[in-house]
Amino acid sequence: MKLVDGTVIAVHGPLVRVQIGDRTVVMASRRRLKWEGASPRSPRLVVGDRIVAEMAAEDGVVVAVRPRENSLCRAAPHSGRPQLLAANVDQALLVFAASRPEPKRGLLDRFLFACHASGIDAVIIINKSDLGRSELDDWLPVYENLGYEVFRVSARTGWGLGRVKRRLVGRTTLFCGPSGAGKSSLLNSVYPGFRLKVGSISDATGKGRHTTTRAELMPLPYGGFVVDTPGLKEFGVLDASDEDLARAFPEIAAFVSGCQFSDCSHVQEPGCAVKEAVERGDIDAGRFASYLNIREEESS
Numbered sequence: 001m002k003l004v005d006g007t008v009i010a011v012h013g014p015l016v017r018v019q020i021g022d023r024t025v026v027m028a029s030r031r032r033l034k035w036e037g038a039s040p041r042s043p044r045l046v047v048g049d050r051i052v053a054e055m056a057a058e059d060g061v062v063v064a065v066r067p068r069e070n071s072l073c074r075a076a077p078h079s080g081r082p083q084l085l086a087a088n089v090d091q092a093l094l095v096f097a098a099s100r101p102e103p104k105r106g107l108l109d110r111f112l113f114a115c116h117a118s119g120i121d122a123v124i125i126i127n128k129s130d131l132g133r134s135e136l137d138d139w140l141p142v143y144e145n146l147g148y149e150v151f152r153v154s155a156r157t158g159w160g161l162g163r164v165k166r167r168l169v170g171r172t173t174l175f176c177g178p179s180g181a182g183k184s185s186l187l188n189s190v191y192p193g194f195r196l197k198v199g200s201i202s203d204a205t206g207k208g209r210h211t212t213t214r215a216e217l218m219p220l221p222y223g224g225f226v227v228d229t230p231g232l233k234e235f236g237v238l239d240a241s242d243e244d245l246a247r248a249f250p251e252i253a254a255f256v257s258g259c260q261f262s263d264c265s266h267v268q269e270p271g272c273a274v275k276e277a278v279e280r281g282d283i284d285a286g287r288f289a290s291y292l293n294i295r296e297e298e299s300s
């Protein structure tokens, strides 16, 4: 018996696939798994977790989990319970398609919010730029003006991928976004060796078909790791504190001190500087809608 360190690269029900040095081992976990550090938001192993395994010959069992540096977490669609997408990532690439499927701003704002709340750098990737003009041309500049990095790319033609590749080197990067946005296609384009399965877009709904079914951590040949994930339809937020909201929506927070009431909810109070700014166009109406929506979900 000896103890070795490893990283979870995939979760298969109760079993995990763990990278230990240059080999991978599928193993179960001790029932009394030791969570080092603070108690975890979700006590289930997730891709990216750093673990300690007890090995005997070729077999192993997970006995402990190192403290998580960060984790991207959402409220699971039905139960509302914390569900982690991955742990210990350096950045998240939020992948949306210019069209097919149509990009949803509400979802983008929720991803951005969760990244802020977990301290994970977010980059906005607009894939399928080869499809031409899209409704997103009207609102994407809002995000560029807020200081987000926005990369327009095409996995199909290879356009813009150099920048993406440079951004991946030496880091652990989570790819997330709706089904059909082209996460797996992009990963295949930056490294064809991945040979990830790619789905089609339904002609009836214009949406993806949930081709990727589990998150997987994969090494890049030029250094760094990427995590491909299944497409997400919804992203329920957890623990949205006022500070988290202010950090994720700084352009709204900037006006709050001008409101007549110090506890203004910016919904129907008179003398609301936030609503006035929305009416003048100084705050983008779509962003304000996302802000209210996230806050409302949190208080419900």
Ligand SMILES: Nc1nc2c(ncn2[C@@H]2O[C@H](COP(=O)(O)OP(=O)(O)OP(=O)(O)O)[C@@H](O)[C@H]2O)c(=O)[nH]1
Pocket: 127, 128, 129, 130, 131, 153, 154, 155, 156, 157, 177, 178, 179, 180, 181, 182, 183, 184, 185, 186, 197, 198, 199, 200, 201, 208, 209, 210, 211, 212, 213, 229, 230, 231, 232
């Ligand atoms: N026109 C165009 N189509 C693309 C591009 N990138 C991907 N696609 C197509 O979009 C469809 C979905 O691609 P996937 O890579 O499977 O999408 P995904 O985000 O991994 O989807 P899930 O695994 O279901 O979450 C496929 O038919 C791809 O060929 C692109 O840059 N341009």
Ligand SMILES: [Mg+2]
Pocket: 183, 184, 185, 197, 198, 211, 212, 228, 229, 230, 231
């Ligand atoms: Mg996929």
Ligand SMILES: [Zn+2]
Pocket: 256, 259, 260, 264, 265, 266, 267, 269, 271, 272, 273, 274, 275
């Ligand atoms: Zn107000």
